[in-house]
Amino acid sequence: MVRLQLAKADDATRGSAAEQIKQVALRLFAEKGVDGVTVREIAAAAGQKNHGAVSYYFGSKEALVRALVMDGAMALERERNAALDGLEAQGGPRSIREVVEILVRPVLALPDSHYVQFIVIFAMTHRDMMLDAIDPAWNNAYGRCLDHLRGMMADLPVALQNQRFVFMGAYLSAVLSARQRALADESRAHPMWGSEASVEHFLQTLVALLEAPADLPVAMLRQLGQRGGAIPDRPGPVG
Structure with missing residues (x-):
């Protein structure tokens, strides 16, 4: 039961982080265009310490754009x-x-x-x-x-x-x-x-x-x- 609860909490955290990345990326893309924003900038603006957060949650910048x-x-x-x-x-x-x-x-x-x-x-x-x-x-x-x-x-x-x-x-x-x-x-x-x-x-x-x-x-x-x-x-x- 404890493991199940921890797994659900981890899923919720991952979902929240991914959603935050999407919201930040959408704003940056709207302001600067897709080519004017790097994945590092997106991760930093989303409060992610790991600069590879976009790849971790979406696989690639293109996959993030497609999701948006x-x-x-x-x-x-x-x-x-x-x-x-x-x-x-x-x-x-x-x-x-x-x-x-x-x-x-x-x-x-x-x-x-x-x-x-x-x-x-x-x-x-x-x-x-x-x-x-x-x-x-x-x-x-x-x-x-x-x-x-x-x-x-x-x-x-x-x-x-x-x-x-x-x-x-x-x-x-x-x-x-x-x-x-x-x-x-x-x-x-x-x-x-x-x-x-x-x-x-x-x-x-x-x-x-x-x-x-x-x-x-x-x-x-x-x-x-x-x-x-x-x-x-x-x-x-x-x-």
């Missing part, structure tokens, strides 16, 4: 799927606004204040590695949202729909990252970014982006159509 990517991706996937399941059970979603809410609200509710910054920087510098780190089973909700949006944007050619989705993903990532970065700075107040009115305005502009009529010359529409209807890149966890 998946933590956020899984959280977003669960929340978005749950929201979609609820709306679909009631015959929805019935509006673009409802889908936009599902894309945005779970990101705002993430418990860590650095994930969006981290994933945006990581996507810019190591996009292939980021996408490879995400198990496809945990990246379906975003696609479900796009499927619903397509049905509500049927008046637009597929090529234009896809462009809107690319614009939307870039807009989501940029604005939510800027918001998170500002709110992580506790040295001063951020009345705009911390305001629910600003969140509401952001949601409205996303809806406007998707609902805006297209006024392109026929020649341009043909040019877009000739380039195919596929979205250029698989979206990341945020968008």
Whole structure:
């Protein structure tokens, strides 16, 4: 019994240390990028006397990065799927606004204040590695949202729909990252970014982006159509 209790205590200690390393690494990666932080810096900032703590708990820096990517991706996937399941059970979603809410609200509710910054920087510098780190089973909700949006944007050619989705993903990532970065700075107040009115305005502009009529010359529409209807890149966890 004593040995069992000691083993459980050791497991709890290891779990706590690993979680502390993840939290510290996420903050440092968000501030400096993955390439700008060493495993020694992470261990020291996490209060680990052993500079090999990252390797001990995760195996490698890359494995730690992959774990961080998946933590956020899984959280977003669960929340978005749950929201979609609820709306679909009631015959929805019935509006673009409802889908936009599902894309945005779970990101705002993430418990860590650095994930969006981290994933945006990581996507810019190591996009292939980021996408490879995400198990496809945990990246379906975003696609479900796009499927619903397509049905509500049927008046637009597929090529234009896809462009809107690319614009939307870039807009989501940029604005939510800027918001998170500002709110992580506790040295001063951020009345705009911390305001629910600003969140509401952001949601409205996303809806406007998707609902805006297209006024392109026929020649341009043909040019877009000739380039195919596929979205250029698989979206990341945020968008």
